[in-house]
Amino acid sequence: MVHKGDLVVIGICVGLALGILLAVLAFFGIRWYKKHAYLRRCANDRSVPTHPIRINGFGTSTEFSASLSNSVAAKASEYPQKSSQVSWWAHNNKDRFASASGIPRYPYKDIQKATQNFTTILGQGSFGPVYKATMPTGGVAAVKVLASDSSQGEREFQTEVSLLGRLHHRNLVNLIGYCVDKGQHMLIYEFMSNGSLANLLYSEGHILGWEERLQISLDISHGIEYLHEGAVPPVIHRDLKSANILLDHSMRAKVADFGLSKEEVFDGRKSCLKGTYGYMDPAYMSTNKLTMKSDIYSFGIIIFELITAIHPQQNLMEYVDLAGMSPDGVDEILDKQLVGGCNIEEVRELARIGHKCLHKSLRKRPSIGEVTQAILKIKQRRLAKEDTMSFADGDFSRVMSRIEDQQIELSKLGGLNGEA
Numbered sequence: 496m497v498h499k500g501d502l503v504v505i506g507i508c509v510g511l512a513l514g515i516l517l518a519v520l521a522f523f524g525i526r527w528y529k530k531h532a533y534l535r536r537c538a539n540d541r542s543v544p545t546h547p548i549r550i551n552g553f554g555t556s557t558e559f560s561a562s563l564s565n566s567v568a569a570k571a572s573e574y575p576q577k578s579s580q581v582s583w584w585a586h587n588n589k590d591r592f593a594s595a596s597g598i599p600r601y602p603y604k605d606i607q608k609a610t611q612n613f614t615t616i617l618g619q620g621s622f623g624p625v626y627k628a629t630m631p632t633g634g635v636a637a638v639k640v641l642a643s644d645s646s647q648g649e650r651e652f653q654t655e656v657s658l659l660g661r662l663h664h665r666n667l668v669n670l671i672g673y674c675v676d677k678g679q680h681m682l683i684y685e686f687m688s689n690g691s692l693a694n695l696l697y698s699e700g701h702i703l704g705w706e707e708r709l710q711i712s713l714d715i716s717h718g719i720e721y722l723h724e725g726a727v728p729p730v731i732h733r734d735l736k737s738a739n740i741l742l743d744h745s746m747r748a749k750v751a752d753f754g755l756s757k758e759e760v761f762d763g764r765k766s767c768l769k770g771t772y773g774y775m776d777p778a779y780m781s782t783n784k785l786t787m788k789s790d791i792y793s794f795g796i797i798i799f800e801l802i803t804a805i806h807p808q809q810n811l812m813e814y815v816d817l818a819g820m821s822p823d824g825v826d827e828i829l830d831k832q833l834v835g836g837c838n839i840e841e842v843r844e845l846a847r848i849g850h851k852c853l854h855k856s857l858r859k860r861p862s863i864g865e866v867t868q869a870i871l872k873i874k875q876r877r878l879a880k881e882d883t884m885s886f887a888d889g890d891f892s893r894v895m896s897r898i899e900d901q902q903i904e905l906s907k908l909g910g911l912n913g914e915a
């Protein structure tokens with residue numbers, strides 16, 4: 496005989512069991528749905544390369560704080576933006592179509608015309624020759640033609656197109672188009688009229704002043720900061736060198752050549768060593784493990800190139816090590832062109848930053864954000880000094896005019912007294 500109370504308990508138990516079963520079914524049902532939705536999304540995304548998305552072109556670094564925000568806004572107009580760069584091509588290329596990365600693709604004949612059948616060569620890299628392209632509207636670009644026997648090849652070409660399609664910053668050289676046509680691969684960049692930093696440092700002609708060099712180091716720092724801390728996922732450049740720093744008409748520097756870049760998301764996986772002798776981080780060479788700190792090392796080398804105008808393949812590191820032995824050791828290796836034309840304290844400060852970037856221990860190397868801050872401090876200190884000096888000048892003239900006013904008042908008073 497079953498009691499009524501027992502029936503209630505059994506009922507509750509069955510109810511609970513059913514409830515739990517339903518909850519479990521609902522839980523797994525939702526998980527199943529989410530998983531399938533995710534897989535569907537992945538399948539759709541597969542056609543789109545998973546390269547970094549652009550954050551924005553300006554002010555990714557924290558250093559652009561209130562005090563400098565005005566100058567940033569002003570400087571922004573100095574830099575031709577991608578949209579304007581693209582527009583002159585767009586007007587002239589009706590049959591172009593955009594790649595998955597959003598970079599317009601151009602037919603061979605258009606580029607052949609723009610480069611006047613590839614006549615004006617700007618330079619030659621391991622990728623192939625670079626030509627100047629001029630459009631009827633007056634817009635100028637640089638066209639990099641991938642040599643058929645290129646040692647880098649199509650893989651780098653694709654990296655460059657998909658990476659640069661998503662990365663935009665005023666201190667990165669903008670990719671404005673590409674061409675895959677008639678068996679040719681070409682990359683079309685914004686034109687950097689002052690060529691590479693390496694050319695400026697190591698060939699006769701323009702002498703880079705200290706202020707220009709300091710600004711160039713800051714521009715490079717901003718460019719790398721965007722790659723490391725602004726891009727999602729972060730990007731390691733892997734081939735930072737003075738030949739990959741290009742300068743525009745107003746001597747502002749931009750980081751170029753992303754053919755070897757690697758998304759930080761792949762960090763940790765081993766791959767064959769890539770980079771340029773003299774700029775490659777010894778830690779990376781010995782472990783084959785790539786980190787952002789390898790870019791910091793290469794940047795340290797560029798900093799010392801700016802200070803010394805000694806090429807890293809001409810024993811720069813030996814000079815740098817010697818200079819590191821005393822606080823003013825850098826004075827001995829300073830570029831002759833700078834002697835007497837620079838603030839030696841600023842040079843020493845930049846050298847200190849360079850030494851930190853080259854530290855053997857990866858952990859002791861600064862992050863790029865810290866480097867930017869440190870270089871900015873040098874600039875800010877100078878600006879503050881200039882302000883103080885002009886304030887002192889202002890004070891002086893104010894005092895002088897007060898003395899003059901007082902003399903006039905006194906002479907008036909003297910006149911009054913004489914009259915009395």
Ligand SMILES: Nc1ncnc2c1ncn2[C@@H]1O[C@H](COP(=O)(O)OP(=O)(O)OP(=O)(O)O)[C@@H](O)[C@H]1O
Pocket residue numbers: 617618619620621622623624625637639668684685686687688690691694738739741751752
């Ligand atoms: N956007 C550009 N505007 C103006 N000149 C350019 C531009 N890009 C490249 N150049 C010129 O072409 C030269 C070769 O450039 P490229 O990037 O192909 O090779 P690299 O960086 O010098 O060497 P590597 O390919 O071995 O890294 C540069 O030194 C520069 O003078």
